[in-house]
Amino acid sequence: xxxxxxxxxxxxxxxxxxxxKNKRHTITLKEDGIFHTxxxxxxxxxxxxxxxxxxxxxxxxxxxxxxxxxxQDYTLAMPRGAAxxxxxxxxxxxxxxxxxxxxxxxxxxxxxxxxxxxxxxAVGPEGHxxxxxxxxxxxxxxxxxxxxxxxxxxxxxxxxxxxLVTEIDEVDVDRVILDMLAPWECVDxxxxxxxxxxxxxxYVATTTQMSKTVETIRDHGSFTEPHxxxxxxxxxxxxxxxxxxxxxxxxxxxxxxxARRMADGVTPxxxxxxxxxxxxxx
Numbered sequence: 001x002x003x004x005x006x007x008x009x010x011x012x013x014x015x016x017x018x019x020x021k022n023k024r025h026t027i028t029l030k031e032d033g034i035f036h037t038x039x040x041x042x043x044x045x046x047x048x049x050x051x052x053x054x055x056x057x058x059x060x061x062x063x064x065x066x067x068x069x070x071x072q073d074y075t076l077a078m079p080r081g082a083a084x085x086x087x088x089x090x091x092x093x094x095x096x097x098x099x100x101x102x103x104x105x106x107x108x109x110x111x112x113x114x115x116x117x118x119x120x121x122a123v124g125p126e127g128h129x130x131x132x133x134x135x136x137x138x139x140x141x142x143x144x145x146x147x148x149x150x151x152x153x154x155x156x157x158x159x160x161x162x163x164l165v166t167e168i169d170e171v172d173v174d175r176v177i178l179d180m181l182a183p184w185e186c187v188d189x190x191x192x193x194x195x196x197x198x199x200x201x202x203y204v205a206t207t208t209q210m211s212k213t214v215e216t217i218r219d220h221g222s223f224t225e226p227h228x229x230x231x232x233x234x235x236x237x238x239x240x241x242x243x244x245x246x247x248x249x250x251x252x253x254x255x256x257x258x259a260r261r262m263a264d265g266v267t268p269x270x271x272x273x274x275x276x277x278x279x280x281x282x
Contacts, residue, residue, distance in 0.1 A: 040061065105123055105127065106164070139159055200260075
């Protein structure tokens, strides 16, 4: 498994340059490269050999702060075929679905590879991720994005162009992550692949998708009661005593649905519902 490079900048590194207005630019360093901007030019040679967190100055006098990408920066800037899963949702998937080092994970609907990067980092060199993608063009973009970030990933990543329902051949998988239009079509195949105690986690965009996903998982009989939620993210402005929430926030991006695989032959306990209220006077 490839890992991100540390130490001084080298040719081939992707570097993020941030100007005083917090506008960010991504460049790939070349020995004779030059980054051109309306604020002047920056020779790549000014960055090569410098440590992360250095400041470089354009020919026009503007200072830029230089760092390698964090994973969240990379996923938001990567070339896209399909929409990417935002870092706030990827973090929820990794944390709430308990993607642990050494885990065997399946994802379906690889899109542009943003979530794939988070999953590969979470499982580590001892884990394995299998990604299913129906569209060849999306798969090609995802492969390029993942290998650009990590390097060659032959040992612990397999990208399959095809339908999860017909192509899946794994058993005793620890986690399955679905990001697709009709994830309920995959629930039965997922139940056969997951080990008892394993987790299914589904990312959907609309309430109708969420409702059908929850009801399908609930009716299947092999899973615990599904849990559905969404996450909102809001920055804060902090300048001395001027402390307030930012005017903009990342609101709805998608819903997450999660459940756990029960042991074979076990019937889920009946759900306990709150008693309905009454309009009768006491």
